[in-house]
Structures are given as structure tokens and as C-alpha cells.
Amino acid sequence: MNELRLRGKACQVKKYDWGSRFAINFYAGKNKEGKAQYAFIDCKSFDKCPENKQIIEATGWLSYEEVKYNDKNLSRNIFIVKDFEIYQPKKEADVENYIDDDLGF
Numbered sequence: 001m002n003e004l005r006l007r008g009k010a011c012q013v014k015k016y017d018w019g020s021r022f023a024i025n026f027y028a029g030k031n032k033e034g035k036a037q038y039a040f041i042d043c044k045s046f047d048k049c050p051e052n053k054q055i056i057e058a059t060g061w062l063s064y065e066e067v068k069y070n071d072k073n074l075s076r077n078i079f080i081v082k083d084f085e086i087y088q089p090k091k092e093a094d095v096e097n098y099i100d101d102d103l104g105f
Contacts, residue, residue, distance in 0.1 A: 011023045041077070057084060
């Protein structure tokens with residue numbers, strides 16, 4: 001089954017009569033120098049619309065769309081968002097499993 005779950009920041013949110021288009025900025029691993037790198041994926045949602053700069057967890061599927069640009073037929077991948085939730089990070093510390101042997105005092 002073609003299903004995708006992605007967490008990231010909603011950017012470039014545009015609302016339309018049929019739904020919305022936006023991009024999700026997500027963590028894409030580390031580069032050769034060990035620095036974090038981020039990527040974007042274009043999204044469409046026909047139901048809910050996130051707010052700009054809102055961190056969401058989205059589920060849906062990967063699709064593509066065809067567009068005409070400068071008299072050329074082009075296609076691109078697009079994430080069709082079926083549903084999303086606002087991401088709420090857990091702020092509880094795991095005190096029981098905390099090891100303080102490395103603190104040096």
C-alpha cells in the first residue's frame with residue numbers, strides 16, 4: 001500500500017475553494033559534514049488546512065501531478081495529505097532511566 005507519514009513544519013500555505021496547497025519542511029538526515037539537512041515536499045489537502053509555520057504530523061500517500069510550463073509537459077511528486085495532527089512534543093523527562101555517571105561529581 002502506498003502510505004506515507006511525515007512530521008514537519010507547514011510552509012507556503014495557500015487556501016483554495018477545493019482545499020489547500022502547502023509544503024512540509026522536514027528533517028532529511030545529515031550531510032557528509034555531519035550537519036542536519038532539511039528538505040521540502042509539496043502537499044495538497046482537500047479537507048483540513050494547517051496554519052503557516054505549524055508543526056504537523058501528516059498521513060497520506062505519494063502521488064504526482066502533471067503541469068504545463070513554457071510549453072513543456074512536466075510532472076512532479078506531490079504528497080496528498082489525508083489527515084494531519086498538530087505535533088505536541090512530550091516534555092516529560094525520563095528520570096528513572098537517567099544515568100549520571102558521566103557528570104564527574
